[in-house]
Amino acid sequence: MTQTPTSATRAVVLPEPTGRRARRPRKRPQGMLAFGHWWWALPGILLVLGIHYASTAVGGFFAFTDWTGLGAFQLIGLDNFVEIFSDPTKIGAVGNTLFLAIASVIITNVAGLGIAVGLNRGLKSRYVLRTLFFMPVVLSPLAVSYIWKFIFDYNGPFNGFLGMIGLEEAIRPWLADPEWAIWIVLVVISWQNTGFAMVIYMAGLAAVPVEIEEAAAIDGANLWQRFWHVTLPSIRPAVAIATTLGLVNGLRIFDQIMALTGGGPAGATETLATEVYKESFALGNFGYGAALALILTLIILVFAVIQQRLTGERREA
Amino acid sequence: MFRYTKLTALREVGFWALALVFLLPFYFLLMTSLKSDQEVFTTSAAAPPSSLDFGNFVEVLSARGNSNVLWGLFNSVIITAGSIAVLVLLGSLTGYVIARSTSRWSTTMYYLFLVAIVLPTQLGTVPLYIGARTLGLTGSVWGMIILYGGMLLPLAIFLYAGFFRGLGTEYEEAAAIDGASRTQIFFRVVLPLMSPATGTVAILAGLIVWNDFFTSLIFLGGSDNQTLPVTMYYYIGSLVSSWNKIFAIVIVSMIPILAFYLFAQKKFIQGFAGGLKG
Numbered sequence: 001m002t003q004t005p006t007s008a009t010r011a012v013v014l015p016e017p018t019g020r021r022a023r024r025p026r027k028r029p030q031g032m033l034a035f036g037h038w039w040w041a042l043p044g045i046l047l048v049l050g051i052h053y054a055s056t057a058v059g060g061f062f063a064f065t066d067w068t069g070l071g072a073f074q075l076i077g078l079d080n081f082v083e084i085f086s087d088p089t090k091i092g093a094v095g096n097t098l099f100l101a102i103a104s105v106i107i108t109n110v111a112g113l114g115i116a117v118g119l120n121r122g123l124k125s126r127y128v129l130r131t132l133f134f135m136p137v138v139l140s141p142l143a144v145s146y147i148w149k150f151i152f153d154y155n156g157p158f159n160g161f162l163g164m165i166g167l168e169e170a171i172r173p174w175l176a177d178p179e180w181a182i183w184i185v186l187v188v189i190s191w192q193n194t195g196f197a198m199v200i201y202m203a204g205l206a207a208v209p210v211e212i213e214e215a216a217a218i219d220g221a222n223l224w225q226r227f228w229h230v231t232l233p234s235i236r237p238a239v240a241i242a243t244t245l246g247l248v249n250g251l252r253i254f255d256q257i258m259a260l261t262g263g264g265p266a267g268a269t270e271t272l273a274t275e276v277y278k279e280s281f282a283l284g285n286f287g288y289g290a291a292l293a294l295i296l297t298l299i300i301l302v303f304a305v306i307q308q309r310l311t312g313e314r315r316e317a
Numbered sequence: 318m319f320r321y322t323k324l325t326a327l328r329e330v331g332f333w334a335l336a337l338v339f340l341l342p343f344y345f346l347l348m349t350s351l352k353s354d355q356e357v358f359t360t361s362a363a364a365p366p367s368s369l370d371f372g373n374f375v376e377v378l379s380a381r382g383n384s385n386v387l388w389g390l391f392n393s394v395i396i397t398a399g400s401i402a403v404l405v406l407l408g409s410l411t412g413y414v415i416a417r418s419t420s421r422w423s424t425t426m427y428y429l430f431l432v433a434i435v436l437p438t439q440l441g442t443v444p445l446y447i448g449a450r451t452l453g454l455t456g457s458v459w460g461m462i463i464l465y466g467g468m469l470l471p472l473a474i475f476l477y478a479g480f481f482r483g484l485g486t487e488y489e490e491a492a493a494i495d496g497a498s499r500t501q502i503f504f505r506v507v508l509p510l511m512s513p514a515t516g517t518v519a520i521l522a523g524l525i526v527w528n529d530f531f532t533s534l535i536f537l538g539g540s541d542n543q544t545l546p547v548t549m550y551y552y553i554g555s556l557v558s559s560w561n562k563i564f565a566i567v568i569v570s571m572i573p574i575l576a577f578y579l580f581a582q583k584k585f586i587q588g589f590a591g592g593l594k595g
Contacts (some may be wrong), residue, residue: 044411051467
């Protein structure tokens with residue numbers, strides 16, 4: 001920020017409209033804007049610095065305090081973190097968060113890519129099908145979760161279906177079963193996000209020229225070889241985007257849990273985001289909640305970095 | 318070689334079957350919402366209602382107080398529209414300066430925005446909530462517009478900057494020769510050329526704001542200005558398992574966004590596919 005006054009003076013020195021054409025020749029001093037004013041960016045920069053960076057930094061500070069949101073607080077070092085990692089429910093929440101994010105990314109990307117490849121060439125109704133598969137993406141995760149809560153209700157259609165095909169012994173209250181509830185959450189997330197991955201892959205596939213595939217086919221490559229050695233390498237950027245965004249969003253899972261199980265049964269489906277909400281805003285343990293949020297933030301940043309490295313080719317922005 | 322063969326036709330049929338199974342939840346949703354209290358318990362979920370009964374919708378829409386679905390809908394519309402306005406104005410101005418300036422600082426800022434896209438909001442929410450509570454902005458529609466504006470601004474700036482980089486300076490130069498001021502050049506010439514970017518920002522950010530539950534639950538929960546998801550959450554919580562009523566609420570909440578989606582589905586899909594690719 002110390003630099004801004006300098007660029008301010010530079011901006012003021014900018015040529016007036018009359019003199020501009022004469023001075024047009026490219027070599028503009030660094031940071032000069034030929035059009036617009038530098039301070040146009042100021043409200044946006046301040047808002048982002050305040051709402052993202054300053055608040056996150058303050059939140060990070062709270063993570064090392066015992067603040068309850070009212071009155072005085074004390075710096076308590078790593079006590080919050082020690083407490084988190086000695087509480088089985090919180091460790092479970094970390095595990096659930098990682099499980100849901102990673103598993104849903106794998107499922108949605110495999111399914112989304114499969115559908116995209118299947119729809120890509122030749123289908124007459126591919127745009128209608130694309131619209132249908134994408135539909136759940138635009139809906140509120142909360143609203144969608146209520147439909148699934150009904151489907152997996154004890155008296156719901158899924159158990160009805162199991163009874164119909166003679167699997168009575170498999171019937172159970174799915175969302176009230178500590179073993180199974182997390183899997184149902186996974187089904188709901190995967191169902192809703194598959195269309196998103198599909199659309200990213202369809203856009204990626206559309207840019208792959210059909211000639212390359214044809215050439216490979218002429219060279220005797222079979223369907224699988226064409227996919228693995230020709231198509232997949234050419235859509236690497238799409239893979240990077242779809243997996244990164246899926247992972248980042250998966251790690252923040254909140255709405256679906258609140259609607260489907262509320263974190264239960266007995267904390268079996270808590271995630272970091274639901275725990276942050278409950279500790280900070282329902283119980284008023286701001287310091288403790290901030291510590292949980294800090295863990296979530298670190299996990300997301302670590303995954304974002306790993307993801308960038310793995311998928312290679314940093315797309316230069 | 319990629320001709321329409323019998324195999325392609327088979328693939329087409331297969332995908333339609335898959336799509337029908339995929340969308341089966343919507344069938345249950347619609348059928349159940351039209352059933353009477355008694356029929357919900359006596360008939361199978363797959364069976365259609367014996368008669369079309371819109372009573373659930375009437376009942377759900379006439380609830381008042383914290384369960385006022387129409388009021389929640391209204392708040393959601395205002396907050397979403399306001400946030401989009403903030404994002405388009407600030408996002409385009411900031412994105413323009415970032416994209417056009419060659420200064421080292423603009424590159425630094427650009428990366429700062431890029432990181433902010435990934436940075437989760439949970440950690441910042443705690444201090445923001447306390448700040449908003451001190452300023453009396455919790456439960457306020459204006460507070461939410463500022464909050465969402467700030468939260469999604471990095472995404473808007475990123476999208477605009479990408480589009481501005483692809484736009485040559487010829488238009489600005491021509492307008493400057495014609496004697497337009499800088500403000501005029503931007504708002505009358507550059508911004509109108511950016512309407513694809515504006516559309517992408519409006520759709521992506523609008524959808525995120527419209528569907529957001531976490532932030533609005535914290536800042537608006539229990540207030541008089543709850544958004545639709547928050548109203549839905551509390552209302553459904555009070556309905557235990559009256560699925561016909563729950564589904565009437567769910568359908569009401571889905572209609573605006575579904576109508577918009579089916580009307581502009583191409584823009585939506587392009588927005589997601591193209592916009593996020595940067």
